[in-house]
């Protein structure tokens with residue numbers, strides 16, 4: 001088994017963090033996105049979408065999509081449970097995982113891709129207005145996540161989950177690329193970020 005990875009990329013980071021939480025070690029192969037190594041014929045034969053992360057299984061088949069890859073590892077090793085333990089938890093975590101991905105990560109990612117010179121290798125045509133709109137959407141989402149965290153430790157409730165991993169990595173992208181920062185008055189979000197950032201998996 002091997003995980004095709006790029007250290008600076010957010011989606012591979014989600015999987016690395018998930019694996020660290022599970023205590024699972026998987027050999028990694030670096031694919032340099034900035035050099036376009038994910039667009040070579042060799043890589044596209046493995047994943048026609050040309051995206052990271054990509055998991056190669058021992059039978060030579062491949063799995064794409066961060067959450068699908070995480071679900072695979074969760075099925076192999078259920079402990080600690082990061083997708084929930086019962087119907088209610090599973091649904092709540094799914095809900096917040098999707099929100100973290102669609103409403104927080106995607107706007108931050110698009111704001112970065114459409115505004116930063118560093119992102120031109122991935123996004124040659126950049127639309128400044130789209131970047132501005134995505135920044136606004138991300139800031140709005142941070143506001144309602146802050147409210148959500150007013151009386152809970154984690155996004156889906158008492159339990160740390162895949163939803164926290166996605167939101168944490170999304171905010172990391174915003175900060176590391178200087179695209180968007182968490183406003184200082186969002187105290188619940190700041191507190192949650194501090195706590196998640198102290199987990200050993202946060203450096204994965």
Ligand SMILES: N[C@@H](CCC(=O)N[C@@H](CS)C(=O)NCC(=O)O)C(=O)O
Nearest residue numbers: 009010011050051052053065066122
């Ligand atoms: N929905 C996919 C997104 C994967 C994705 O977009 N990965 C980025 C790196 S964070 C990538 O490979 N980008 C290459 C490109 O845009 O050309 C997932 O959840 O894994």
